[in-house]
Amino acid sequence: MPATIRDVAKASGVHVSTVSRAFSAPQLVNAETRAHVLAAAELLGYRPNRAARALITGRTHNIGLIVADIANPFFPPLIKAAESHARGRDYHVFVADTNEDPGVEEELVLALAKQVDGVLLCSPRMSNTQIEQLSREVPLVVVNRPVPGLPAVVMDVAQGARLAMEHLVGLGHREIALLGGPRGSWTNREIRRAATLAARTAGAELVVLGPNAPTEESGSAQAEAVLRAGVSAVLAYNDLMAVGLIDALDHRGVKVPDQISVVGIDDTALSRRTRPMLTTVATPTAAAGRAAVDMLLQHGDDRRTTALVTLQTELVIRDSSGPGPHRTAGPGRRQQPPIDGVASESRE
Amino acid sequence: MPATIRDVAKASGVHVSTVSRAFSAPQLVNAETRAHVLAAAELLGYRPNRAARALITGRTHNIGLIVADIANPFFPPLIKAAESHARGRDYHVFVADTNEDPGVEEELVLALAKQVDGVLLCSPRMSNTQIEQLSREVPLVVVNRPVPGLPAVVMDVAQGARLAMEHLVGLGHREIALLGGPRGSWTNREIRRAATLAARTAGAELVVLGPNAPTEESGSAQAEAVLRAGVSAVLAYNDLMAVGLIDALDHRGVKVPDQISVVGIDDTALSRRTRPMLTTVATPTAAAGRAAVDMLLQHGDDRRTTALVTLQTELVIRDSSGPGPHRTAGPGRRQQPPIDGVASESRE
DNA sequence: TTGAAAGCGCTAACAT
DNA sequence: ATGTTAGCGCTTTCAA
Numbered sequence: 225m226p227a228t229i230r231d232v233a234k235a236s237g238v239h240v241s242t243v244s245r246a247f248s249a250p251q252l253v254n255a256e257t258r259a260h261v262l263a264a265a266e267l268l269g270y271r272p273n274r275a276a277r278a279l280i281t282g283r284t285h286n287i288g289l290i291v292a293d294i295a296n297p298f299f300p301p302l303i304k305a306a307e308s309h310a311r312g313r314d315y316h317v318f319v320a321d322t323n324e325d326p327g328v329e330e331e332l333v334l335a336l337a338k339q340v341d342g343v344l345l346c347s348p349r350m351s352n353t354q355i356e357q358l359s360r361e362v363p364l365v366v367v368n369r370p371v372p373g374l375p376a377v378v379m380d381v382a383q384g385a386r387l388a389m390e391h392l393v394g395l396g397h398r399e400i401a402l403l404g405g406p407r408g409s410w411t412n413r414e415i416r417r418a419a420t421l422a423a424r425t426a427g428a429e430l431v432v433l434g435p436n437a438p439t440e441e442s443g444s445a446q447a448e449a450v451l452r453a454g455v456s457a458v459l460a461y462n463d464l465m466a467v468g469l470i471d472a473l474d475h476r477g478v479k480v481p482d483q484i485s486v487v488g489i490d491d492t493a494l495s496r497r498t499r500p501m502l503t504t505v506a507t508p509t510a511a512a513g514r515a516a517v518d519m520l521l522q523h524g525d526d527r528r529t530t531a532l533v534t535l536q537t538e539l540v541i542r543d544s545s546g547p548g549p550h551r552t553a554g555p556g557r558r559q560q561p562p563i564d565g566v567a568s569e570s571r572e
Numbered sequence: 573m574p575a576t577i578r579d580v581a582k583a584s585g586v587h588v589s590t591v592s593r594a595f596s597a598p599q600l601v602n603a604e605t606r607a608h609v610l611a612a613a614e615l616l617g618y619r620p621n622r623a624a625r626a627l628i629t630g631r632t633h634n635i636g637l638i639v640a641d642i643a644n645p646f647f648p649p650l651i652k653a654a655e656s657h658a659r660g661r662d663y664h665v666f667v668a669d670t671n672e673d674p675g676v677e678e679e680l681v682l683a684l685a686k687q688v689d690g691v692l693l694c695s696p697r698m699s700n701t702q703i704e705q706l707s708r709e710v711p712l713v714v715v716n717r718p719v720p721g722l723p724a725v726v727m728d729v730a731q732g733a734r735l736a737m738e739h740l741v742g743l744g745h746r747e748i749a750l751l752g753g754p755r756g757s758w759t760n761r762e763i764r765r766a767a768t769l770a771a772r773t774a775g776a777e778l779v780v781l782g783p784n785a786p787t788e789e790s791g792s793a794q795a796e797a798v799l800r801a802g803v804s805a806v807l808a809y810n811d812l813m814a815v816g817l818i819d820a821l822d823h824r825g826v827k828v829p830d831q832i833s834v835v836g837i838d839d840t841a842l843s844r845r846t847r848p849m850l851t852t853v854a855t856p857t858a859a860a861g862r863a864a865v866d867m868l869l870q871h872g873d874d875r876r877t878t879a880l881v882t883l884q885t886e887l888v889i890r891d892s893s894g895p896g897p898h899r900t901a902g903p904g905r906r907q908q909p910p911i912d913g914v915a916s917e918s919r920e
Numbered sequence: 921t922t923g924a925a926a927g928c929g930c931t932a933a934c935a936t
Numbered sequence: 937a938t939g940t941t942a943g944c945g946c947t948t949t950c951a952a
Contacts, residue, residue, distance in 0.1 A: 226685070226686065226709070228944090228945055228946085229945060229947095230946095238923090239922065239923050239924080240923095240945090240946080240947095241922075241923065241924080241925095241946095241947075241948080242921085242922060243946095244945095244948085245922085245948095248946095248947075252921075252922095253921070254922085257921080257922085269709075271683075271685070271686060272946075273944095273945050273946070274686060274687060274946095275623040275627060275632070275687055275945085275946095276627055276928090276944075276947090277946055277947070278928090279621075279623060279624055279627065279927095279928045279929065279944095279945080279946070280927075280928045280945090280946060280947045280948075281946085281947065281948095282928085286666075286687075293652075294651050294652040294655065295652045295841075297645070297648075297841070299648075300643045300645075300647075301643050303642050304641070304642040304643045304669050307642065307667060307668060307669055308669060308671075311668065316666050316668070316683070316684065316687065317666060317668070318634075318664050318665065318666055318667075319651070319655060319665060320655060320659065320664070320665070321652050321655055321656060334619065335619075336664065337619070338574065338619060338621045338622060338623065338929095339622060339623055339634075339664065361574070467845060493643075493645070493842075494841070494842060494845055497815060497842055497845055497846050498845050498846070498847070499846070499847035576929055576930085577929060577931095578929080586938075586939090587938065587939050587940080588929090588939095589930095589931075589932085589938075589939065589940080589941095590938060591930095592930065592932090593937090593938085596930095596931075597931095600938090601938080602937055602938085605937080605938085620930075621928095621929050623929085623930095624928075624929035624930045624931090624944090625929080625930055626930090626944090627928095627930070627931090627943095627944045627946090628929090628930060628931045628932075628943075628944045629931065629932090629944090630944085686945095
């Protein structure tokens with residue numbers, strides 16, 4: 225039987241309201257009394273029941289974190305950073321996984337609504353309208369997608385995709401495939417838009433393949449389509465698909481980057497572990513998690529401060545991208561100085 | 573302002589207790605009345621407040637999941653499976669990360685205690701005594717370690733380590749290093765015990781290196797020690813360390829498996845993505861997550877059913893293990909039929 | 921500075 | 937089958 229505020233009151237010879245104040249409004253209670261109370265509480269192992277407190281204050285000190293797929297390596301660093309940051313501010317975090325299902329997203333937000341002070345919606349696949357409606361039930365911060373009227377944290381993937389395309393074009397590629405991501409993904413649309421524009425600007429051709437589930441399997445599944453398209457380079461929606469594609473190409477005896485260059489997006493942990501190591505666009509996922517928590521918690525104070533935080537991305541050149549057929553002249557294959565420490569140890 | 577049970581009562585012209593029953597004890601209420609109530613609730617967007625309900629029932633329908641490191645690829649599949657399984661039974665999951673710090677573990681359990689019906693403690697680094705004490709505050713299920721008197725789910729890593737050692741010895745290795753894991757890890761002790769025994773049985777020598785943090789970096793950091801030890805094979809505490817070691821050996825020009833064989837443990841997603849693909853001991857992490865949730869939830873009914881569930885492991889032979897110096901005769905390098913589908917596509 | 925009393929949203933006896 | 941009442945653990949007026 226856990227100790228309640230009443231047990232502490234009895235033990236320290238004061239009224240429950242004094243105990244309450246000793247914990248939640250220390251300045252309203254005599255220092256000596258407070259010391260007594262705290263000592264008694266300590267002795268009894270008393271800890272305030274946050275749920276009971278929430279019932280009256282309306283603040284649960286919990287937040288919800290809803291992601292598309294916990295096992296997708298993109299998310300764990302974000303979850304970890306968000307949880308750690310939230311805990312530092314005395315918030316606990318419910319984590320839930322939608323399995324990329326928009327229907328589950330809504331149900332999850334509604335189910336958590338009463339138990340949290342707000343929800344971080346990461347890479348949602350719902351419509352803007354649905355999201356706006358949900359935000360009337362519980363404060364929402366959207367990650368990886370801007371929603372008009374709501375606070376959001378996004379990564380500048382368009383910038384990343386442009387850098388990736390310029391990198392490929394610079395290497396002499398003129399026929400490039402874009403391995404598209406999931407339907408309903410804002411990130412996917414951004415990438416596509418930026419890649420299309422970059423291709424047009426550079427006079428290159430862009431073949432769009434998709435939409436696809438953002439998994440290794442669907443990356444592999446598109447290998448045939450990539451080969452049929454006759455391109456010399458591929459930009460993938462994420463690292464997972466890039467890796468799946470590389471594997472499938474490998475099994476077909478197609479060499480990366482010798483015959484086909486492949487560039488990923490996200491710079492997840494696996495990009496440094498594959499061979500060849502993956503050239504990819506680094507997205508600051510941990511920073512995004514922390515920023516989203518901050519927005520959610522400060523959002524309580526100044527309401528309707530509908531901010532949009534955009535985090536920068538950068539191109540990390542490793543070994544999966546190499547010279548293309550239209551290469552004219554020039555320097556070594558690196559078009560930019562290596563950004564990542566490990567990349568400089570590439571062995572070719 | 574979210575609708576409360578009173579709003580629904582008013583709207584449907586019945587007393588609040590009837591509304592309550594309509595939701596939590598349907599058989600006690602007239603079907604017609606219930607339909608009315610449910611319709612009114614639907615209209616108002618009413619959802620029972622679980623925290624308020626918990627205050628009186630004592631059951632929160634929440635569980636806590638505490639892991640050593642969310643970003644360690646071992647955990648996401650476990651978290652995902654546990655969360656999904658729990659949600660299927662109408663439970664929400666708090667996830668927290670201790671960063672491998674035993675002090676944080678205790679604080680976390682205590683902080684969550686009042687808000688959950690139980691906590692899944694994954695790979696805890698605390699002492700048994702501490703864990704037992706904590707279990708008086710809140711029901712605990714321990715994963716990856718048996719604790720006397722408490723329900724637990726463990727993997728038979730001893731069996732896995734034995735298989736791995738036999739595999740290496742069978743390949744002709746007689747000097748083998750064990751890359752130890754973190755201090756306080758039961759899994760680490762099990763592996764060490766089993767590996768030591770297997771080495772003795774086979775007349776091989778086992779050099780134990782460690783303890784180490786279970787990270788890629790510390791795997792890399794032990795490369796020198798491995799070379800100095802003059803062994804021809806290494807069994808690592810986990811895939812992460814195995815991969816780190818392979819990388820570091822590679823940078824030194826040492827070929828795996830030609831010069832040194834490396835075997836990991838866990839069969840995380842990365843084991844299939846590294847080159848060479850990692851020979852490793854597969855641990856059923858998703859199953860462990862589900863089993864732990866089941867134990868926690870059923871534990872409520874039949875108390876003190878201190879069960880220990882042990883899940884089997886198996887050796888997955890891929891490309892990072894090869895013939896050793898003492899190889900006598902025999903068949904191709906595969907000592908066992910490949911267990912994993914991908915392994916059969918290994919290209920040598 | 922502290923106590924008394926009301927009540928957050930809900931369930932659980934106990935009546936009827 | 938439904939209404940009444942009390943109260944879960946806590947905070948917060950309002951008095952004193």
